Amino acid sequence: xxxxxxxxxxxxxxxxxxxxxxxxxxxxxxxxxxxxxxxxxxxxxxxxxxxxxxxxxxxxxxxxxxxxxxxxxxxxxxxxxxxxxxxxxxxxxxxxxxxxxxxxxxxxxxxxxxxxxxxxxxxxxxxxxxxxxxxxxxxxxxxxxxxxxxxxxxxxxxxxxxxxxxxxxxxxxxxxxxxxxxxxxxxxxxxxxxxxxxxxxxxxxxxxxxxxxxxxxxxxxxxxxxxxxxxxxxxxxxxxxxxxxxxxxxxxxxxxxxxxxxxxxxxxxxxxxxxxxxxxxxxxxxxxxxxxxxxxxxxxxxxxxxxxxxxxxxxxxxxxxxxxxxxxxxxxxxxxxxxxxxxxx
Numbered sequence: 001x002x003x004x005x006x007x008x009x010x011x012x013x014x015x016x017x018x019x020x021x022x023x024x025x026x027x028x029x030x031x032x033x034x035x036x037x038x039x040x041x042x043x044x045x046x047x048x049x050x051x052x053x054x055x056x057x058x059x060x061x062x063x064x065x066x067x068x069x070x071x072x073x074x075x076x077x078x079x080x081x082x083x084x085x086x087x088x089x090x091x092x093x094x095x096x097x098x099x100x101x102x103x104x105x106x107x108x109x110x111x112x113x114x115x116x117x118x119x120x121x122x123x124x125x126x127x128x129x130x131x132x133x134x135x136x137x138x139x140x141x142x143x144x145x146x147x148x149x150x151x152x153x154x155x156x157x158x159x160x161x162x163x164x165x166x167x168x169x170x171x172x173x174x175x176x177x178x179x180x181x182x183x184x185x186x187x188x189x190x191x192x193x194x195x196x197x198x199x200x201x202x203x204x205x206x207x208x209x210x211x212x213x214x215x216x217x218x219x220x221x222x223x224x225x226x227x228x229x230x231x232x233x234x235x236x237x238x239x240x241x242x243x244x245x246x247x248x249x250x251x252x253x254x255x256x257x258x259x260x261x262x263x264x265x266x267x268x269x270x271x272x273x274x275x276x277x278x279x280x281x282x283x284x285x286x287x288x289x290x291x292x293x294x295x296x297x298x299x300x301x302x303x304x305x306x307x308x309x310x311x312x313x314x315x316x317x318x319x320x321x322x323x324x325x326x327x328x329x330x331x332x333x334x335x336x337x338x339x340x341x342x343x344x345x
Contacts, residue, residue, distance in 0.1 A: 243322025
């Protein structure tokens with residue numbers, strides 16, 4: 001039995017660390033040409049920067065803000081065969097600051113997709129279960145479907161209106177027992193809320209549904225990042241905290257390279273860990289998707305990564321509150337089994 005079709009996960013997702021120089025530079029060593037790059041300063045309190053090839057290199061969105069998309073010609077200036085190039089923008093290349101970048105491979109600048117009731121532009125990598133989707137919305141209050149190009153049902157969808165200030169809407173298939181009725185906001189620590197963002201309709205292998213969220217304004221330009229579970233490469237799951245420093249073990253079936261965790265039943269931020277900022281356990285270097293704060297390095301609240309999953313080593317509410325519910329997204333460093341099986345770190 002084949003446990004994964006991806007023998008080398010770093011061909012599709014990779015974290016790259018670098019130091020800013022305040023001018024221009026090319027960041028190499030990603031291992032592929034990225035289609036989606038997410039950057040955050042580790043050493044300073046500066047804003048997140050999200051760029052993708054469908055919107056264009058100079059188009060910036062920021063997960064810690066509801067701001068509309070802005071044009072920044074000195075942020076990401078290009079995606080290259082082994083990474084990306086930068087200008088002098090402080091959020092991505094401030095002199096002497098240390099940065100983390102998380103990079104995903106989709107499928108280039110996108111093609112037309114007519115699977116939904118409205119057309120979309122889709123850059124989809126069906127092997128790794130990731131697609132970037134752009135479309136123009138109908139009037140608020142009008143329900144419609146959008147093709148995502150994955151060929152499998154998304155487990156997580158992150159949506160942002162590019163045209164105006166509005167929140168980041170997140171669908172996660174383990175967010176409560178009826179996830180299609182709920183949403184989370186990537187730009188805040190808020191708990192899950194019931195609202196017809198998805199028209200109370202679960203996504204399918206071809207489309208997701210847009211409901212009556214005000215961010216779907218008439219003629220508004222939209223972007224979505226869609227992710228599917230791929231055995232041995234990506235996992236989008238949930239767990240219940242135990243309130244103990246020896247936290248709940250979460251099985252992923254691979255050695256994680258990246259984990260982002262969000263408490264859903266109460267307000268706590270989106271916690272981000274990866275295998276490049278922490279080369280061994282304990283993993284104490286933590287950033288938050290909804291915050292501009294510099295990296296936290298508190299020994300008390302950390303996450304251990306193993307050959308087959310992860311475990312919070314902390315009793316606090318942001319990772320492991322007693323009886324608290326959490327969702328996560330995780331990508332692999334190595335699969336647990338196969339040609340290149342994972343080892344403990």
